[in-house]
Amino acid sequence: MNTYYLYSILATAAIFTMLALSLNIITGYAGQAMMGIAAFFGIGAYTAAIITTNGGNFFLALAAGMLVSGAFGAVLGVISLRLQADFLAITTIGINFVMEALFNRMKITGGTLGLTISKPVIFGVKMGNKQFFFLAVIFIVILCLLLVKMRKSWFGMALASINNDSAAARSFGINVNKYQILAFTIGTAMAGLAGGIYAHRMGFISASDFAFVVSIQVVSMVVIGGLGTIRGPIFGALLITSLPEILRFAKDYRELVYGLLLVLMVRFMPQGLIGDDSPLWNALTGLWRKVFPKKKTRADLIVESVKGGEQA
Amino acid sequence: MKELMRIEGLKMYFGGLKAIDGFDLSIYEKETLGIIGPNGAGKTTLFNAICGVYTPTAGKVIFEGKEVQGTPAHEMAKKGIARTFQISKPLAGLTIFDNVVAAAGVHEYTGIASYFHKAKTKEVEDKVEQVIRRVGLESVANKKASDVSLGFLRRLEIARALVTEPKLIMLDEPCAGLSNFAINEITALVMQLKSEGQSIVLIEHNLPITMKVCDRITVLSYGKKIAEGTPEEVKNDKQVIEAYLGEEDD
Amino acid sequence: MFLQQLINALTIGSLYALTAMGATLIYGILGILDIANAGAYLVGAYVGWYIYYATGSIVLGFLGSILLVGLLGIFLQRTIYSPILAKPRTLSIIPLVAAVGLFTISSDAVRLICGPNSKTYDLKFPMEIIQVGKVTIQPAWLLIFALTAVLLAILWFILNKTKLGLAWRATAGDREIALICGVNTNNAMALSYILGYGFAAAAGIMTGILYNNITPALGEVPSYKMLAIIVLGGLGNPLGTVIAGLIIGIAEVFLSVYTKIPIPKDAIAFVVLIIMLLVKPEGIMGRRNKV
Numbered sequence: 001m002n003t004y005y006l007y008s009i010l011a012t013a014a015i016f017t018m019l020a021l022s023l024n025i026i027t028g029y030a031g032q033a034m035m036g037i038a039a040f041f042g043i044g045a046y047t048a049a050i051i052t053t054n055g056g057n058f059f060l061a062l063a064a065g066m067l068v069s070g071a072f073g074a075v076l077g078v079i080s081l082r083l084q085a086d087f088l089a090i091t092t093i094g095i096n097f098v099m100e101a102l103f104n105r106m107k108i109t110g111g112t113l114g115l116t117i118s119k120p121v122i123f124g125v126k127m128g129n130k131q132f133f134f135l136a137v138i139f140i141v142i143l144c145l146l147l148v149k150m151r152k153s154w155f156g157m158a159l160a161s162i163n164n165d166s167a168a169a170r171s172f173g174i175n176v177n178k179y180q181i182l183a184f185t186i187g188t189a190m191a192g193l194a195g196g197i198y199a200h201r202m203g204f205i206s207a208s209d210f211a212f213v214v215s216i217q218v219v220s221m222v223v224i225g226g227l228g229t230i231r232g233p234i235f236g237a238l239l240i241t242s243l244p245e246i247l248r249f250a251k252d253y254r255e256l257v258y259g260l261l262l263v264l265m266v267r268f269m270p271q272g273l274i275g276d277d278s279p280l281w282n283a284l285t286g287l288w289r290k291v292f293p294k295k296k297t298r299a300d301l302i303v304e305s306v307k308g309g310e311q312a
Numbered sequence: 313m314k315e316l317m318r319i320e321g322l323k324m325y326f327g328g329l330k331a332i333d334g335f336d337l338s339i340y341e342k343e344t345l346g347i348i349g350p351n352g353a354g355k356t357t358l359f360n361a362i363c364g365v366y367t368p369t370a371g372k373v374i375f376e377g378k379e380v381q382g383t384p385a386h387e388m389a390k391k392g393i394a395r396t397f398q399i400s401k402p403l404a405g406l407t408i409f410d411n412v413v414a415a416a417g418v419h420e421y422t423g424i425a426s427y428f429h430k431a432k433t434k435e436v437e438d439k440v441e442q443v444i445r446r447v448g449l450e451s452v453a454n455k456k457a458s459d460v461s462l463g464f465l466r467r468l469e470i471a472r473a474l475v476t477e478p479k480l481i482m483l484d485e486p487c488a489g490l491s492n493f494a495i496n497e498i499t500a501l502v503m504q505l506k507s508e509g510q511s512i513v514l515i516e517h518n519l520p521i522t523m524k525v526c527d528r529i530t531v532l533s534y535g536k537k538i539a540e541g542t543p544e545e546v547k548n549d550k551q552v553i554e555a556y557l558g559e560e561d562d
Numbered sequence: 563m564f565l566q567q568l569i570n571a572l573t574i575g576s577l578y579a580l581t582a583m584g585a586t587l588i589y590g591i592l593g594i595l596d597i598a599n600a601g602a603y604l605v606g607a608y609v610g611w612y613i614y615y616a617t618g619s620i621v622l623g624f625l626g627s628i629l630l631v632g633l634l635g636i637f638l639q640r641t642i643y644s645p646i647l648a649k650p651r652t653l654s655i656i657p658l659v660a661a662v663g664l665f666t667i668s669s670d671a672v673r674l675i676c677g678p679n680s681k682t683y684d685l686k687f688p689m690e691i692i693q694v695g696k697v698t699i700q701p702a703w704l705l706i707f708a709l710t711a712v713l714l715a716i717l718w719f720i721l722n723k724t725k726l727g728l729a730w731r732a733t734a735g736d737r738e739i740a741l742i743c744g745v746n747t748n749n750a751m752a753l754s755y756i757l758g759y760g761f762a763a764a765a766g767i768m769t770g771i772l773y774n775n776i777t778p779a780l781g782e783v784p785s786y787k788m789l790a791i792i793v794l795g796g797l798g799n800p801l802g803t804v805i806a807g808l809i810i811g812i813a814e815v816f817l818s819v820y821t822k823i824p825i826p827k828d829a830i831a832f833v834v835l836i837i838m839l840l841v842k843p844e845g846i847m848g849r850r851n852k853v
Contacts, residue, residue, distance in 0.1 A: 027653075027655065031653065033653070033654050033655050033658075035655070035658070079839075079840065082839075082840075083839065085654045086589075086593070086595060086654055086793075086797060087793060087797070087839060089595060089654060089655065089658065090595065090789045090790065090793045090835070091793075091835070091836060091839055093786055093789060093832075094790060094831075094832030094833075094835050094836050095832075095836065097786060097828075097829045097832050098825065098829050098832050098833060098836065100829075101824075101825050101826050101829040102824070102825075104826070105824040105825070105826075106824070149427070150427060152430055152431060152432070153426060153427050153428065153429055153430060153431055154417045154420040154421060154422075154426035154427075154429050154430075154431050155424075155426040155427040156431070157410075157413065157414050157417055157431045158417075158421050158426060160403065160405070160406060160410075160414070161403055161414045163405075164402075164403035164404055164405050164406060165401045165402070165403055165404070167365070167385075167397070167401055168397070168401035168402070168403060168472075169386075169403075169414075170365070170384070170385040170386045170389070171363070171385060171386075171389055171394070171395055171397070171401075171472075171473075172386075172389050172394075172414065172415035172417070172418050172472055172476055173386050173387075173389040173390050173417070173418035173419065173421050173476070174386055174421045175384070175386045175421060175423070176386070178423050179421075179423070182423065182424065212786060216659075216662050219655060219659060219662075220659060220662075223655070223656065223659050227653065252674065253670075253674070255666055255669075255670040256666075256667055256670040256671060256674065258663075258666060259662075259663045259664065259665070259666030259667035259670060260663070260667060261663070262659055262660065262662060262663030262666070263642060263660050263663035263664055263667065265659075266646060266656050266657070266659050266660045266663070267642055267645060267646055267660060270646065270649055270656050297409070297454065298409065298432075298437045298440075298441060299407055299408070299409035299410075299453040299454035300453075300454050302409070302441055302444060302445070302450050302453040302454070303450065303451060303452070303453050303454050305450065306450040306451050404650075458650065
């Protein structure tokens with residue numbers, strides 16, 4: 001495999017990792033059924049592309065893609081407050097179809113012809129797959145660090161509470177509506193950022209790049225890796241983007257095997273391959289703990305302090 | 313005695329259904345008030361209308377001298393009104409300890425700003441541990457809430473309410489569905505809170521317990537108050553006897 | 563012209579109603595968005611085609627396809643959906659992902675087994691095109707109206723007049739209470755799947771006859787459009803689904819004929835849906851509280 005090809009796959013994987021992580025904020029942490037992430041990926045991509053093709057700065061364009069996508073996401077967040085889980089799932093599917101249709105019909109998005117974007121030049125280097133890969137990796141690292149901090153903060157606690165039981169969350173002071181809108185805004189803004197990078201890396205975008213199947217792919221990544229974890233979506237994105245390569249031997253049966261994998265995964269491992277409580281992850285952490293014993297949490301210490309305590 | 317909460321002419325209609333139809337009540341500091349009534353009398357609806365889950369159709373809820381009716385549930389929690397749920401609502405994927413931590417953050421959930429504040433600081437963990445020991449959840453502190461028995465979940469409900477340091481704690485049938493042994497333990501816990509000077513409103517289906525624990529009892533039937541007074545007075549009230557004889561008690 | 567368009571719209575609308583009915587029946591009991599229903603629609607169209615060409619009887623084609631695909635439905639319910647739903651704390655998107663997987667499998671299996679090219683039913687009708695004034699009516703349209711009416715009548719009869727139907731309605735109303743009352747909810751689930759997949763199969767064959775063309779991509783448009791229709795109909799409400807199917811049929815035909823909206827025909831269902839959800843979030847026919 002030549003390096004050009006390798007970096008091409010890596011760049012795709014990295015961009016989809018960003019997408020999977022952003023969907024995970026909405027679906028994994030806040031527990032909202034979002035089935036249309038590709039629409040926001042597209043909004044970010046087109047926004048950024050339109051700015052740079054009109055002479056705007058690349059990084060400014062990325063920021064703008066993020067903002068515009070996040071703004072639309074905030075509106076969706078407000079709408080989501082009115083809809084129960086399944087209604088929300090279908091509405092987001094609908095938004096995806098309507099956005100794809102609009103990308104395909106609007107003049108500003110180039111209609112069916114799509115948009116051609118010239119590759120940006122940063123510090124005198126013309127950006128290629130390799131550069132885009134590293135750029136995406138930088139964003140992923142930043143994002144992961146932010147997520148680790150989030151999980152330890154009251155913000156993370158609020159999302160976890162809402163995800164588990166929103167009525168209970170309200171009963172101890174969590175403004176569920178506010179956090180739900182925030183989760184949608186942050187998640188879709190991240191997806192918009194990924195879109196901006198995608199548009200410039202591809203050099204050409206058209207409506208079908210942001211179709212419903214793309215949303216489904218991202219959902220599959222998050223679910224197969226493990227919802228609500230940081231490692232899960234990353235692993236899922238790497239697995240699914242490299243699947244066509246792995247399944248190269250299966251050529252004509254690729255789609256079939258992909259469908260089969262999805263079904264078997266959710267049937268036998270709904271927690272995801274390496275999600276919390278999945279057999280594989282439990283085995284891995286078990287091994288790890290043998291070498292490096294787990295640092296005892298406060299809760300463990302409390303349990304140890306009561307000798308012969310009652311059993312649950 | 314100082315008045316903590318006053319409810320005036322509270323009405324809660326759902327379409328044509330008058331779940332609460334003109335209800336008045338005063339709750340005083342440090343008292344334990346029981347609300348009893350036959351099934352479907354509107355007890356839980358009353359809680360929900362007071363705690364901001366529903367916006368009352370009409371009437372006032374005055375807490376510490378301020379009108380608070382219609383304030384959303386999460387704001388009510390911040391004002392110092394904590395409630396438990398009749399059907400336990402644990403955060404099933406979290407440990408018992410983390411469940412209580414989540415509730416300890418009652419004043420921390422400020423939106424974006426809450427991102428910049430770490431949840432499990434030493435102070436918070438100390439406070440949570442204290443509450444966990446107080447309600448008797450020590451033995452299951454590191455277990456997931458989905459893996460513990462109903463008795464522990466009832467205690468968890470109370471623990472989450474307590475950790476918010478409420479001025480008024482509202483318990484919705486804390487003994488429902490428990491064994492006699494567990495009921496005695498929960499009763500003892502409520503008695504202990506009472507002795508510590510906590511203001512308590514208690515909905516309970518189990519009459520002997522209500523009679524034993526409460527200073528005052530209000531009887532609700534079909535959305536209206538039919539009697540109020542000390543347990544002794546209520547027990548001998550003609551209307552109350554009728555209301556209870558009129559239905560098959562489970 | 564208006565009347566012509568209306569008849570056109572009603573034909574398409576009844577086909578939509580029939581297509582979405584399967585998903586509605588399944589949602590009513592299991593509370594899952596079964597995109598794989600569109601797979602049943604596709605497989606049904608092909609099974610019907612093979613039976614028709616083997617036996618020369620379209621009636622056998624319909625019956626055989628409905629039965630086989632219905633049994634396939636029960637098999638999938640027993641082996642895939644029910645075990646997934648039995649797990650505690652299942653997020654609503656988990657069964658949806660399974661359904662997407664099943665749909666992918668069905669489309670690709672059909673492509674691999676039956677070939678990627680289109681097939682034609684070439685059904686010979688024993689009658690000519692009917693011409694009433696300026697209005698033309700294709701015999702295939704009459705077939706669709708008649709079959710839709712018959713299938714809906716059968717559905718109504720099963721749901722309202724049989725013991726199994728009572729079990730279905732009880733389970734759809736409140737599963738827990740139905741269980742406590744001794745209702746066999748397993749049978750209700752099986753009924754949902756055999757009817758749901760059977761209806762989809764029938765709709766698939768009818769689409770094949772109407773457009774005289776079936777390809778492995780036949781299920782793609784219905785897979786999402788029927789979601790919009792079942793939500794419009796109030797999720798799990800059979801009557802609402804019929805009304806919603808007709809509304810979408812009418813909206814598509816009239817909006818694309820009489821207006822110049824920049825939305826392609828197949829996305830109109832979602833535009834109607836989004837507008838309606840914003841105005842009346844519980845659907846045309848009220849709400850079922852399923853979380």
